[in-house]
Amino acid sequence: MTSIMDHLSDQQRKEMERQYAVYTHGTSQVIPGEELKQKIASSLIHNKPLKVKLGLDPSAPDVHIGHTVVLNKLRQFQENGHTIQLIIGDFTGKIGDPTGKSTARVQLTDEEVKRNAVTYLEQFGKVLDQSKVELHYNAKWLSELKFEDVIELAGKITVARLLERDDFENRMKENKPVSLHEFFYPLMQGYDSVHLESDIELGGNDQYFNVLMGRHLQEQFGKEKQVVLMMPLLEGLDGIEKMSKSKGNYIGITEKPSEMYGKAMSLPDELVVKYTELITDLSLDEKKMVRQQVEEDQIHPRTAKMNLAKTIVRMFHGETASQAAESQFQKVFQQKQLPTDIEEVLWEGERTVSISNLIVSLGMLPSTSEARRMVKNGGIKLNEVKVTDVNEDVKIEDGLVIQVGKRKFKKIKFN
Template identity: 65%
Template sequence: MNYMEQLNDKQLNELERQHNILSYGVNGIIPDQEFKQKIAKSIKNNKPLKVKLGLDPTAPDIHIGHTVVLNKLKQFQELGHTVQLIIGDFTGKIGDPTGKATARVALTDEEVRYNAQTYFEQFGKIIDMDAVELHYNAKWLSKIDFVEVLQLASNVTVARMLERNDFHNRYKANKPIYLHEFFYPVMQGYDSLMLESDIELGGTDQEFNVLFGRQIQEQFGKEKQVVMLLPLLEGLDGVEKMSKSKKNYIGIDEKPNDIFGKTMSIRDELIGKYFELASNLSIKEVAEIKSQLANETLHPRDAKIRLAFSFVEMLCDTATAEESKKYFLTVFQKNQMPDEIPEVLWEKEVTIGILDLIADLNLLPSKSEARRMIKNGGIRLNQEKVEDPNFKVEIKDNLVLQVGKRKFIRLKIVG
């Protein structure tokens, strides 16, 4: 049935409005014509779409990269649609093989529950968790008998599974692929069947998995979901996808000043993408900023200040964002020390190598990184640059060590 043909002019305008908002910043909608039909059906029947996001809580913290999909879910919510959040307490026992050269380590029930709870708290900074449908997929996946498993598996070929880049690469490299890993996308598709999802969101690296929902729904004679693929956000290095394991992330639960400071270090060429995908600014505001950057009427530094402000405002509040902006302008642009600096107690006055001091205070991951930081002028003692990695520091009361742009430590002599 063509629902678009049944809409009046006002409803057609609403269809166009929703489609424009929801397709903004999206890499692909598969298929887009079906997506328009689903919106039209929702408008015609005054019934919200069911929008699915599946999560395996593999770690307790999330970062700005996750806000790409969260902001899209927020748009769906604001348009009156229903978000289905699925916690993979069953699929997490296998682990998503996407992008992995080896099988994932399975999570325990306790790890899933703990990580999931932290997700809820952090997601609540972006979306309305009170309006979310929350599901745990063990509720249905743990009850499937082996006959049903075989029925699901009978519609999936090994050749299809080996089309996945990660499986294909492991197969060509003669690395093991375990049979249970093949079931991950099948189970993810089964989630869509059980919840009768209309839309499923996923990153571009999740295309293989999320398309399985369409296949499983069709297999059981149900209306197929539409897949919405969202771009991946590069991290602070400007190259790799934002990830805690790559240490190129801005954490949602980090201190506001750290969120602001880290945002100021992103690559200039990524400013527009960060605004478009991760900020809380309107489509019109983002378009203006991108235009000003393109015609060079807005300096990248000023744009990043606006971006950093929007992140802190979105994750905290406007007053905190103002304080973080003031802190950044005072400490970094005017090269002053902050009013409040964490203190570390030091037992006695002593002379110690700068590399050993940084290592003892656990301010950088390694001495080699500390050497690079010194070479780049990023280490200061009482605001004076340290230029020699062999420099001997004479520890005295109230000595302030600065590492990079955001880390300050004041040493207090005791005893």
């Protein structure tokens, strides 16, 4: 029996192998790899782009570098002419993804979902060419399902299969409630793939159950099964926890260039290669070169990290901003000079204030206890002079420069 692979010309076969290498690089799992090759081959032979899906429930619209792991993989497909299907879960978002949750999520209103979706799309445009993205809202088809359609959909999966999810299983063991509507979340996400006839779906490792549901339901409905690409979750700047705004270990994609660069430089050395492979727009050969240089000690870890930091800023702010951020970092951290773009704050308070209250008033730390702790650790300076007394009263003067940690600066300004 001949397969689609037998119909490839030599040139098409080389192109298939090239694309396969690009798409699989950096993934944690491809389910299954051979089918991905067949789909690429079919796309080349029939000159028909693949439909590559990413589902989004817009419950937390502030995008950070960790979110761009899947976006960069989508961009690779987009650069080869394939169609990106972004699914905004305006229907599923009202339920909320139960993945990793110890309780049911609070259901979002229509207004909250739409507002969050707008923010998502604005930020995703920094990675993807939005003019070449198919944007779908799954309420368009899910809200039209009749109750008998829902019953039919529910009949495509067993309760035992649904209970395989760790979050459901753990909550039941702990006698925590699992609402019936939560079981429908993976079914609805999977049905999106059925409706759109997606060829490929991307998801983070924590989405394993959800994205495989699309493949399962496509088979149940007599459709060609999608291939699933699982992407690793990105550790945050602490090198331990998953990147998260709530943990403060993130790089936001809308942050200032200097803040981006400085945060990237605080990354543990051992994560430089992983970040380079997962979140940058470097070519496959360039990424392999970075890995080789680091593993064979051909480049100093600090230099590799500076290259990474410069690349990140360039991707989101452009080459000029990237060079300026590097220059400022060198002045502030290597030459111990003050940055040139310190934020000025109009001061209208008392002219003498305690150091801890000053820091909190300026929003540089959230509490006086943290400010006092920072003083004890030698992390606060006034006009480049380290503060050593946690009880020090500061005389507020026009032009006073306050530094907290290595990257936070503010300058007092009077009317």
